[in-house]
Amino acid sequence: MTHHYRINGSMIQQFSGKPVSIIGTVSKIHPSGNVLDLETSDQQHIVVRSSDHIVDVNPGNIIEVLGEVDNRNQIACDTIVTFEPEQTANFDMDMYNQAVMLFQHYPQDYLVNL
Amino acid sequence: MANQRLTTGALLRYIRGSTTEKAILQVVGIKSIESKTDDPSNASKRYRLMLSDGKSTFSSCMLGTQMNKLIETESLKENSIVRIDRVMVNSIDKQNGRVMLMLYELEVLQSDSERIGDPVALPLTDIINNNGASTNRLETTNNNQAPTAAPTPAPAPTPAAAPPATNVIRQGSKALPTLDDRKKPNGDNRFGGKGGNSIDKERIINIDTLNPYMNKWTIKARVSNKGAIRTYENARGPGKLFSCDLVDQSGEIRATAFNAECDKFHSMLEIGEVYYIAKASLKAANRQFNTTNNDYEMTFNHDTIIEACDAGEGENIPQVQFNFIPISEIANRSANSTCDVIGVVKSTSDMQTIVSKASQKEFQKREILLVDEKASISVTLWGQQAEEFDGSSNQVLAFKGIKIGDFNGRTLSCMNSTLIRQDPTETPRTVELRVWFDNEGKSIDLPDLSKGADVGSRQTPIKTLSQIISEGLGLGDKPDYISVKAMTTLIKKDTAVYMMCPEERCGKKVVDENNGSYRCEKCNKTYSNFKWAYMVSAEISDPTGSQWITVFRNEAEALLGVTADEFGTHKLNQSESIIEDIVRKAMNHERIFKLRAKAEQYNDERRIRFTCMSVSDIDWPSHGRRLIDEIKQMEPTQN
Numbered sequence: 218m219t220h221h222y223r224i225n226g227s228m229i230q231q232f233s234g235k236p237v238s239i240i241g242t243v244s245k246i247h248p249s250g251n252v253l254d255l256e257t258s259d260q261q262h263i264v265v266r267s268s269d270h271i272v273d274v275n276p277g278n279i280i281e282v283l284g285e286v287d288n289r290n291q292i293a294c295d296t297i298v299t300f301e302p303e304q305t306a307n308f309d310m311d312m313y314n315q316a317v318m319l320f321q322h323y324p325q326d327y328l329v330n331l
Numbered sequence: 332m333a334n335q336r337l338t339t340g341a342l343l344r345y346i347r348g349s350t351t352e353k354a355i356l357q358v359v360g361i362k363s364i365e366s367k368t369d370d371p372s373n374a375s376k377r378y379r380l381m382l383s384d385g386k387s388t389f390s391s392c393m394l395g396t397q398m399n400k401l402i403e404t405e406s407l408k409e410n411s412i413v414r415i416d417r418v419m420v421n422s423i424d425k426q427n428g429r430v431m432l433m434l435y436e437l438e439v440l441q442s443d444s445e446r447i448g449d450p451v452a453l454p455l456t457d458i459i460n461n462n463g464a465s466t467n468r469l470e471t472t473n474n475n476q477a478p479t480a481a482p483t484p485a486p487a488p489t490p491a492a493a494p495p496a497t498n499v500i501r502q503g504s505k506a507l508p509t510l511d512d513r514k515k516p517n518g519d520n521r522f523g524g525k526g527g528n529s530i531d532k533e534r535i536i537n538i539d540t541l542n543p544y545m546n547k548w549t550i551k552a553r554v555s556n557k558g559a560i561r562t563y564e565n566a567r568g569p570g571k572l573f574s575c576d577l578v579d580q581s582g583e584i585r586a587t588a589f590n591a592e593c594d595k596f597h598s599m600l601e602i603g604e605v606y607y608i609a610k611a612s613l614k615a616a617n618r619q620f621n622t623t624n625n626d627y628e629m630t631f632n633h634d635t636i637i638e639a640c641d642a643g644e645g646e647n648i649p650q651v652q653f654n655f656i657p658i659s660e661i662a663n664r665s666a667n668s669t670c671d672v673i674g675v676v677k678s679t680s681d682m683q684t685i686v687s688k689a690s691q692k693e694f695q696k697r698e699i700l701l702v703d704e705k706a707s708i709s710v711t712l713w714g715q716q717a718e719e720f721d722g723s724s725n726q727v728l729a730f731k732g733i734k735i736g737d738f739n740g741r742t743l744s745c746m747n748s749t750l751i752r753q754d755p756t757e758t759p760r761t762v763e764l765r766v767w768f769d770n771e772g773k774s775i776d777l778p779d780l781s782k783g784a785d786v787g788s789r790q791t792p793i794k795t796l797s798q799i800i801s802e803g804l805g806l807g808d809k810p811d812y813i814s815v816k817a818m819t820t821l822i823k824k825d826t827a828v829y830m831m832c833p834e835e836r837c838g839k840k841v842v843d844e845n846n847g848s849y850r851c852e853k854c855n856k857t858y859s860n861f862k863w864a865y866m867v868s869a870e871i872s873d874p875t876g877s878q879w880i881t882v883f884r885n886e887a888e889a890l891l892g893v894t895a896d897e898f899g900t901h902k903l904n905q906s907e908s909i910i911e912d913i914v915r916k917a918m919n920h921e922r923i924f925k926l927r928a929k930a931e932q933y934n935d936e937r938r939i940r941f942t943c944m945s946v947s948d949i950d951w952p953s954h955g956r957r958l959i960d961e962i963k964q965m966e967p968t969q970n
Contacts, residue, residue: 309952315959 220329221283225317226261232286239263239282239292240313243274255282255292258314264291271297279305337385337412337447345432346389346458350418355440356382357447358411360390361402378402380434382413383450390452391431393421401439412441430458530607530638537581541627543613551640552577552584553605555651556731556750559715560597573597574748576623577608579648585748586611586629596631602750605645610634650757651750653731659706660960662780663792666737669746673729673760674701674708675768679722701728701743702777704767709781710743716751725768727754727761741780791925793957797875805928805939814925816949819890819918820877821870824910827887828899831864838864863899867891869943871924880926880941889946891917923947 221238224231241255244262250270255263265282274280274297284294320327341354360381376399381390394402401407417436422429534549541548556576563570571594574587586608588596600606616628631637653671656664664670680698687694697717699710710733712720731750736742745751755761764772791812798804804811832839832851841849841861849861865887870879882890891898891913901909925944930937 307950307952309955312952312955312959316955319959319962 223317223320225259225314226257226263227259228317228321229263229286229290229292233288233290234286236283236285237292239265240279240310241282242310243276243278243280245276246271246274255280258310258317264289265294265297266291267294267297273299279308279310337383339385340387341384341415342382342387342389342432342453343457345415345418346420346430346453348420350420353414353416354384355412355414356384357444358407358409358413359383359388359446359450361407361409382432383448385448386450387453388450389432391429393431393433394437395433395435398434398437406439406442408442410444410446411439412444412447413437413439530609530636532607534609535607538577538579538584539582539625541584541613541625541629543615543627545613547609549607549609550577550579551605551607551645551648552579553645553648553650554600554602555583556748557597557600557602558747560593561747575600576748576750577629578651582625583623584625584627584629585616585623586631588631592631592633592635596635596637599637603650605640605648607636607638607640609636651731651752653729653755653758654964655729655758655760656960656964657705658701658703658708658780659778660957661706661708661735661741661743663957664735664741665792666735666741669732669734669749671729671731672701672703672708672733672743673727673755673758673764674703675727675764675772676700676722676725677702677707677768677773679720682717699728700779702768702772703764704772705777707777707779707781708741708743709779710745712745716745725773727764728752729755729758729761739781795875796871796873796878799878799928800876805930805941807930810927810929812925812927812944814923815871815873815878816921816923816954817871817873817878818921819869820872822891822914822917823868824914827865827867827891828863828895828902829866830861830899833858833860833862863895865891865895865898878926878941880924880943882943882946886943886946890922890943921949923949 219236221236222232223238223240225239226241229237239255239257241257241263243253244256245254247253251267253265253267253271253274255265257263265284266287279300281298281300282292282294283296283298284292287293336355337357338352338354341352341356344352345354358380362379362381364377364379377396378394378399379390380392380394381388382392398407407413415434415437417434419433419435421431421433530549531547532549534547535551536545536548538550538552541550554575555578558574560571560573563572570590572587572589573593573596574585577584577586610632612630612632613627614630616623616626653673655671655673658672658674661670661672677700679700683696683698685694685696686692695714695717697712697720699712699720699722701708701710710728710730729752730743730745731752732746733749734744734746736744754765791814794802794804794813794815796815796817799813804813829840830843830849831837832841832849832854834851834854834856837851837854839851839853841851841858843861844850844857848857848859850857865883867882867887867890868879869882869890870877872878884895888894893913898910898913901913924946927942927944928939929942930939
């Protein structure tokens with residue numbers, strides 16, 4: 218699997234056309250069933266378009282979206298990772314956001330593709 | 332005739348030595364002087380002119396006598412416009428601004444004219460300020476006095492209250508306020524060594540390149556901290572000293588001044604201000620007292636020159652760098668280390684007197700409760716600092732290099748080298764804390780690191796396994812307690828359990844007499860049963876190293892996931908695969924191990940034994956937060 222860059226809302230433009238991973242809270246699922254609104258770790262709202270019908274996801278869930286940033290600054294997503302409630306109960310979104318920013322700040326220290 | 336334009340700025344340029352310019356100036360005053368020095372038979376007049384360049388006037392312009400006739404024929408008179416063709420600068424007394432322009436050749440361009448512009452007299456400071464290296468200057472940053480009104484080059488009046496205790500020469504003052512009027516035999520005064528009394532600004536070097544083998548150097552540094560004057564006594568008698576920390580963009584260094592230099596410089600140096608310093612002694616740093624990041628330390632001596640930077644010149648020297656950690660993080664730091672911290676003064680105790688058991692000396696102290704958004708801690712101030720402290724305004728206090736103590740959990744104690752700043756403006760934390768405190772902080776109770784509460788988890792600092800060796804943990808008289816995030820990489824399964832004496836508090840291994848009896852030597856009894864007990868030798872590893880530890884009882888049960896009894900039963904049944912399963916499940920995933928490290932003597936060998944006090948799963952969010960704090964600690968920028 219190719220490396221997906223972990224980003225937050227404000228980084229979307231920088232990563233246009235690149236494979237990204239975004240963790241956030243689902244705020245809304247569109248009636249169409251293929252599109253959802255995600256609140257990112259830095260409290261921005263982005264649109265995620267899935268190729269498949271979105272299942273097992275409800276507003277308020279924390280999910281990880283893997284996909285690509287398209288030219289409308291939306292995510293064309295091929296995989297949605299869902300978590301058990303126990304796994305996300307303690308999740309510190311703010312800390313995650315700080316970590317994401319640190320990865321950008323120190324790319325030489327953040328190892329991927331070992 | 333067409334109106335002539337004057338060459339503005341020319342007067343100052345002439346005074347500063349650029350005499351090739353042929354400026355156009357206006358005569359605004361003429362005064363005749365009896366010449367006393369010339370040959371008495373020809374008492375020729377000498378004319379002194381005040382010239383204007385449109386913006387400034389200068390009154391010490393002497394007309395070459397060969398041009399006297401210009402005045403006598405009224406070709407040259409008040410308001411005449413002239414062009415200076417040849418001029419020289421004559422410095423009688425540069426120090427005090429006494430210079431003269433000698434006009435050797437000029438041409439009158441226009442005899443009659445209106446006064447051009449509204450020129451004002453050249454300020455004395457401008458005249459003096461640019462007179463090169465031979466000026467004897469020791470000045471503070473506010474040395475620019477108002478220009479003298481009278482257009483004479485007389486020295487500016489001595490300021491009324493030149494404090495004699497400071498070594499500051501004010502502009503133009505003839506009185507040198509020395510503490511001691513001795514002058515060196517060659518005429519230099521005591522503010523400088525031979526051959527140059529001033530700072531050579533061309534030779535400024537970085538603090539981190541200073542060493543005792545250099546001869547001529549100058550540094551430009553900010554005083555980041557200044558201690559109080561302390562007295563001492565040694566074999567040579569009583570003395571006094573103070574120390575200060577100097578910082579520039581390359582690093583920092585501790586400087587100390589004794590006795591005469593102590594008096595000389597202590598009141599002059601102000602914390603936060605930038606100074607040029609030259610001619611001080613350098614020697615290896617005394618690590619007992621000096622924890623600055625420099626191999627050397629400086630001593631101000633008899634030859635040392637210190638000069639304040641003009642406002643604006645010091646801007647490239649960094650301000651004090653704070654690396655604040657949150658108060659809650661102090662729990663993870665070891666005692667006797669130092670840190671930087673910032674918080675709000677929530678409460679202040681009264682002055683307390685304690686007597687040191689060691690020296691029988693009395694110490695005065697005061698305790699402050701310092702709070703930030705997540706925790707609180709007790710901070711101790713000593714001596715005069717304690718006496719003078721007033722916490723009634725709940726101010727924000729920042730500490731740099733404050734010592735961490737482990738009394739009753741964690742406390743902070745000021746050292747002589749600790750820098751304290753009140754409501755510091757160079758960090759945004761001040762405003763953040765102020766807003767938080769005023770809105771909620773003052774009314775809530777925060778976990779107090781100094782209350783000894785939660786002794787278990789708060790007290791053990793998190794270390795890496797390599798730090799065990801590098802910090803010599805376990806070698807001291809008292810055991811060391813640390814936490815590590817590690818995974819089990821090996822478990823000696825064959826000796827994981829032993830047969831233990833069934834007696835409640837015994838714990839000794841019993842001898843299996845192979846006849847259904849088990850003998851305990853300690854109790855001196857034989858039992859018909861025994862208990863299985865854990866004594867697991869395990870190797871744990873983290874990215875920095877590995878360590879063998881011993882895990883007993885509940886902790887082993889937590890580690891292996893089965894009771895000692897179950898394990899023992901499997902062992903008796905020789906259920907190898909089950910045991911292997913158990914062991915495999917316990918290994919290779921990370922946990923937090925709390926360890927006790929203690930040196931024990933075995934015959935001739937002194938070995939450190941590591942006992943596991945607890946095993947727990949990792950709380951990833953708090954672990955992540957701790958790592959972020961640590962990373963931020965390492966960043967060079969201010970918080």
